[in-house]
Amino acid sequence: MQHGELQAIYVMWLRQMKRFIRSRSRIIGTIVQPLFFLFILGGGFRGATLPGMTGDYIQFIAPGIVAMAILFSSMYTGVSVLWDKKFGFLQEILVAPVSRFSIIIGRTLGGATTAVLQGTIVLIIALLLGVTVSSISGFILAYIFMILIGLTSVGFGLIMATKMEDFEGFQIIITLIIMPLFFISSALFPIASNTALPDIVIKLSYANPLFYMVDGLRGSLTNMNNVLHPLINLGVVLVICIIMLGFGSYLFNKTEA
Amino acid sequence: MDIIKTEKLTKKFDGLTAVDNISFSVKEGEIFGFLGPNGAGKTTTIKMLTTLLNPTSGSAEVAGFNIINEKNDVRKKVGVVFQDPAIDFNLTGRENLDFHARVYALDRETRKKRMEEVIKLVDLDEKMNIFVKNYSGGMKRRLEIARGLMHYPTVLFLDEPTLGLDAQTRRAIWDYIRKMNKEEGTTIFLTTHYMDEADYLCNRVGIIDHGKILIIDSTTNLKNSVGNDVITLSCSDMNKLLKGLEKESWIKNTKKHDTYLTIGVEKGEEKIPEVIFIAQKLGIKIKSISVRKPTLDDVFLSFTGRTIRNQDPEHPWKQFARRHERRGG
Secondary structure, three states: OOHHHHHHHHHHHHHHHHHHHHOHHHHHHHHHHHHHHHHHHHHHOOOOOOOOOOOOHHHHHHHHHHHHHHHHHHHHHHHOHHHHHHOOHHHHHHOOOOOHHHHHHHHHHHHHHHHHHHHHHHHHHHHHOOOOOOOHHHHHHHHHHHHHHHHHHHHHHHHHHHHOOOOHHHHHHHHHHHHHHHHOOOOOOOOOOOOOOOHHHHHHHOOOHHHHHHHHHHHHHOOOOOOOOHHHHHHHHHHHHHHHHHHHHHHHHHOOO | OEEEEEEEEEEEEOOEEEEEEEOOEEEOOOEEEEEOOOOOOHHHHHHHHOOOOOOOEEEEEEOOEEOOOOHHHHHHHEEEEOOOOOOOOOOEHHHHHHHHHHHOOOOHHHHHHHHHHHHHHOOOHHHOOOEHHHOOHHHHHHHHHHHHHOOOOOEEEEEOOOOOOOHHHHHHHHHHHHHHHHHOOOEEEEEEOOHHHHHHHOOEEEEEEOOEEEEEEEHHHHHHHOOOEEEEEEEOOHHHHHHHHHOOOOOOEEEEOOOOEEEEEOOHHHHHHHHHHHHHHOOOOEEEEEEEOOOHHHHHHHHHOOOOOOOOOOOHHHHHHHHHHHOOO
């Protein structure tokens, strides 16, 4: 790869990092929301028992909230290509003698890095609240899941950004697609082992990409309440990630400024 | 040597022809301007020449490279200052320049040296370490011009370089443009709908309207083509006077507008009494009369039959919104 291409990837990544560190409201926002979930929802249900759940509720919900923080943060990065479109910065990048592919890689890496950083902050808070990690290897695997969740969501955000003209569309997609998917991902309560839920919801949850991300993260991090083996989840998430990124960069490649 | 050469360049958007079969060339080292109203196809032409859009048909060469087959080579040779600001407002001026230089693969030493040069050229020395969101409109424009020059481009494209800026800032930007053309020998291709801008800056001007080039010539030749002086007058019966005047051999051209006539002549001051005399003979009452040197406005008028659509400088976002609608987004 040429020197310019590497520089382009680096610049796009660095830009993402600088913007992230400088936008205090975004950092606070993305940390505070998961905190509410952990403290209030997690605290409130602490002594509760749920059908299909073993152990402490906060232990159950923590991986789900880490996944949520990464999911929303990196989806936002992907969609923020729209801002660049709107403010013309995209043109400046597209007219440079570097391939679109490098631009996409840099941006995706930047988005995933900031998202994993946010996920890490949430994870630290969860550990302080008494969530226990199963093993060192599980912890490493958990980070692989976090990175993959980040990359996949940036890819999904990119797809949305190339298909949308404004930000209202983004809100609608969050409400109509992401929130329902999040609710049946078993991030907040067990689905597959839950006898109280209708059979159809349980079956549907297996068609939900978020389920494999949350379940994989939970299995590797706490080794409790996970439905599938983390490595099976890893395989599924890897495939989803490749599809999303491939499709996202394909669509971005076709963008004309 | 021709730096830009287009061959029947055409761009269509869903049936709308934005650029219609244009062929022209720009010589090395000159300041060439496209003059025309909004929607004439100026920006589309720039986007094709800078490889952001593929032409529907026809082709072009920029700095010796084909804009369709040799995109990357073209991109290395051109600098662009877009009509809408294309800087990252959340970065400092220095960071914006540094990012640009890195993407264009300048090494560390060149980056540093060149940055100081271009900053000096546009007088932004003291403002380089503050965020661009705190810049004024003129400063943003200057930063963009500096950035466009960072990678030693052979040709710099400026799309409406002074749109929405106040008179004083415009004057300053013009001087920077002239300076870099002179000091760096950069060929400049600019678009504008301001007559005075084209007149002040350009060696040669192409008048473009509805996607077609109507004429290309030096500003002096263009102005001479409408006569050395322009007499503007309003009177009671314009058609009758026009008929009476057309017989006179010293009249180069006439044009009727809504409320006034323009007449192209030599030595306008001496011709005013003659015009008044003819009018009186025909029993026509002249309400007002004046003589002035022709402007590019008159040239535009004589080629298109109308004045350039009057546009106040507007916020770039509005244009964005308009473009947006036109594309059917």
